[in-house]
Amino acid sequence: MGLDAVWAFALVAALVTLTPGVDTMLVLSTATRHGARRGVLTSLGTLTGLYCWGLAAATGTSAVLTASTGAYTALRTAGAAYLFWLGLRALRSLLRTASPPPADPVPAVLSGRRAYVQGLLTNLLNPKIGVLYLSLLPQFVPADAAALPAGLLLASVHAVEGAVFLGGISLLAHRAGAWLRRPRVARGLDGVCAAVFLGFGARLALVP
Template sequence: MDGQLIAFTGIAAGMVTLPGADFAVVVRNALDSRRAGVATAVGVAGGLLVHTALAVAGLAAVLVAVPALFGAVQLLGGVYLLYLGAGALLAAVRRTGAHADSPTGPAAAPADGPAALLGTARSLRQGFLTNALNPKAPVLFLSLLPQFVPAGAPALPRTLLLATMVVAMALVWFPAVALLVDRLGNWLRRPRVTRALEATTGALLTALGGILLVELVPA
């Protein structure tokens, strides 16, 4: 039994399922439709694939070693989270008083066509950028993956395995979150509940983006 692999599985599962910006944006988009939520979830997994691939290739070390490059990624990530957060908060404000507080029923599935494809692509992009522009992820994977490579074992196959495990967990967890939100749609899409979720996710994304930007300010 590979004890290190078991330990990594637990740590990776905790990392993936810990609520944060990825979780918030998946929930936010899943409120619109199942397709949007699942597309966002796949985008998040794509962002994780980028981070783990960079760590395996050693390119994450370059990002960490070059403060200007790291700062640029952090700036972009902070601004993007603020953008998403502001959009969610604005949506919550627009919903206030717009509808009576009564069940709206399940969201209609978007029709197939150019508009639906554009909406899916937008959700996929939002999920990808939310994760890919997280500047803390390269540091985390760069420091974490080598700790679970047994002494004397080839590093590349092992880190590839660990990276694949992380992405696979994301491909299970985040679509499951999106499907759960959609499953609870009759309740979650009540105007009052939707406003609360929009406001909560918006506040979370805005706070996370603000933290990233504040960290850029010299002490």
């Protein structure tokens, strides 16, 4: 597989990576509330999802999404439900921070495993990523190249870019944690997260 194809894909993947979306907001919210390590683990879950989609696209498995209306609808419904759950959780956090705190508040603890799974599910339950990979990857794989190694190579390129971007967000959120956890700023972040998750969930549910 030629370097020209890899560099061309890297440029397109970088544009996709830098476009703010659900993954970005989830990592930012997690790192702000639970620290950089949990944010990085959430990022790793997201990147694992990219590898899964890359493998599915390389082997033709993701073509089932476009060929089967039932499979696509089922995955889209599950993804929308999960995003609604994330949005309602952010909304609940917003309402909680808007009211006076209890005398002895007990901070919520997010395990590393749960942080990773949240990132993984957010990515895997988005069928539009599968469709994106299905339509994007084949354009950069030469006809004479082995599909599986080429697909995994391109998925690795995307994953590295995602690791740098999302990892950077985790570290910046951790560094700015004291400011981001100020009541007014925290409420604003919760409001943005709720709007993003609920908005993307509604779009996933309503737009084929």
